[in-house]
Amino acid sequence: MTHVFHRHCHAQLPTVVSGDGIYLTDSEGKQYLDGCGGAAVSNLGHSHQRVKVAIAEQLESIPYAHTGFFTSDKSERLATRLAELAPDALNHTYFVSGGSEAVEAALKMARQYFVEKGKPQKSQFIARRQSYHGNTLGALSVGGNEWRREPFRPILSAAHHIAPCYAYRDQQQGESELAYSHRVADELEHKILELGAGNVMAFIAEPVVGATAGALPATEGYFQRIREICDRYDVLLILDEVMCGIGRTGSFFAFEQEGIVPDIVTVAKGLGAGYQPIGAAIVHDKIYTAIAEGSGFFQHGHTFMCHPMACAAALATVDTIIDDDLLSVVERRGEQLMSKLNKALGPLPYIGDIRGKGLFIGIELVSDKLSKAPLPSKTQAHKAIKSEAMKNGLMCYPMAGTIDGITGHHILLAPPFIIEERQLDELVSKLKVSLLSASAQWM
Numbered sequence: 001m002t003h004v005f006h007r008h009c010h011a012q013l014p015t016v017v018s019g020d021g022i023y024l025t026d027s028e029g030k031q032y033l034d035g036c037g038g039a040a041v042s043n044l045g046h047s048h049q050r051v052k053v054a055i056a057e058q059l060e061s062i063p064y065a066h067t068g069f070f071t072s073d074k075s076e077r078l079a080t081r082l083a084e085l086a087p088d089a090l091n092h093t094y095f096v097s098g099g100s101e102a103v104e105a106a107l108k109m110a111r112q113y114f115v116e117k118g119k120p121q122k123s124q125f126i127a128r129r130q131s132y133h134g135n136t137l138g139a140l141s142v143g144g145n146e147w148r149r150e151p152f153r154p155i156l157s158a159a160h161h162i163a164p165c166y167a168y169r170d171q172q173q174g175e176s177e178l179a180y181s182h183r184v185a186d187e188l189e190h191k192i193l194e195l196g197a198g199n200v201m202a203f204i205a206e207p208v209v210g211a212t213a214g215a216l217p218a219t220e221g222y223f224q225r226i227r228e229i230c231d232r233y234d235v236l237l238i239l240d241e242v243m244c245g246i247g248r249t250g251s252f253f254a255f256e257q258e259g260i261v262p263d264i265v266t267v268a269k270g271l272g273a274g275y276q277p278i279g280a281a282i283v284h285d286k287i288y289t290a291i292a293e294g295s296g297f298f299q300h301g302h303t304f305m306c307h308p309m310a311c312a313a314a315l316a317t318v319d320t321i322i323d324d325d326l327l328s329v330v331e332r333r334g335e336q337l338m339s340k341l342n343k344a345l346g347p348l349p350y351i352g353d354i355r356g357k358g359l360f361i362g363i364e365l366v367s368d369k370l371s372k373a374p375l376p377s378k379t380q381a382h383k384a385i386k387s388e389a390m391k392n393g394l395m396c397y398p399m400a401g402t403i404d405g406i407t408g409h410h411i412l413l414a415p416p417f418i419i420e421e422r423q424l425d426e427l428v429s430k431l432k433v434s435l436l437s438a439s440a441q442w443m
Contacts, residue, residue: 039243389430
């Protein structure tokens with residue numbers, strides 16, 4: 001009997017004992033190709049020496065000191081490095097222990113910003129359906145992942161949701177990409193006016209929606225219109241890059257490909273590559289200045305914020321991504337993976353859409369390609385695919401509820417940036433074999 005309170009009380013999980021590059025090995029000696037980075041976390045694989053050495057050196061120096069008493073060299077250097085990489089005035093970073101904490105911090109920063117600016121009536125958040133921003137109560141409140149929200153709905157704070165940017169299902173026949181982008185983005189303006197512009201403080205969205213909708217990118221012009229609307233009504237734009245940031249889409253920040261700059265961007269997961277838990281909210285000068293020149297105190301905090309070992313791991317991760325030019329590698333490998341997936345899986349009758357950016361790719365499953373009808377929920381296709389993939393030595397990230405939180409299935413792929421082309425072939429081959437055997441259970 002286990003005394004660990006696992007995610008699922010009846011799970012029978014293999015025990016991991018080692019990792020090397022893009023592979024993990026269990027206690028029985030079985031090897032698994034990590035095709036999803038755990039959850040888009042392990043961007044440098046599982047045995048990167050530069051990161052391990054950085055952690056060991058920090059451990060010998062000082063593993064922990066409370067931020068109420070000290071700062072640390074690694075947190076200062078990491079914040080400087082992120083400011084150098086971020087565009088415009090995103091010059092201040094608040095370090096926490098993960099993605100949900102980063103989003104919680106961002107939400108509180110938005111509120112305190114307007115309080116400091118003498119606009120305490122601004123108290124409403126707008127987000128999108130089929131989004132995910134974390135599992136703490138504030139993050140869950142703004143998130144649009146309905147099955148995660150449902151049990152806790154009575155204790156969630158009020159938030160308002162508009163449509164996702166989901167061209168595969170929502171773009172109308174004959175509608176141009178730009179027209180669709182503007183139509184769906186304009187829902188934000190309608191919602192702001194409905195609530196009253198003086199009451200809305202922020203809009204939060206993932207530039208590329210991750211686990212909930214399966215690597216769903218925005219269409220051309222969508223976020224540019226969103227930025228214009230936020231500016232027009234004095235609404236902060238928070239972009240959640242916990243899953244899609246830190247190089248995952250081929251640029252260091254995913255929003256760079258949209259031609260805009262947010263007021264706050266949250267990052268985590270790949271920031272520390274899984275070697276230490278870390279997340280961050282990177283903040284525009286105007287927000288920092290409002291607090292610094294106002295109360296001078298951000299009314300928030302965590303015991304392990306700015307943790308020296310976590311910051312050391314993250315600094316080594318970021319430096320490796322830049323020094324080894326892994327952004328161009330991600331772009332190149334992403335194109336190769338997309339091509340291989342389309343060739344190998346595209347002809348299968350239940351593959352509806354293969355989408356994404358860089359090494360962040362989603363595969364949406366359907367029961368009919370022409371009508372795009374989803375697989376029936378009762379098929380539990382996501383569970384069958386995960387089970388078969390693990391049998392075949394492949395870790396992938398299948399999910400249900402892609403369309404509305406109940407219907408739809410997809411598979412998320414987010415392999416380490418260090419994956420080689422021959423390993424992409426192995427990934428695709430194992431995924432196809434797994435799909436063929438899993439589909440026999442629902443066809």
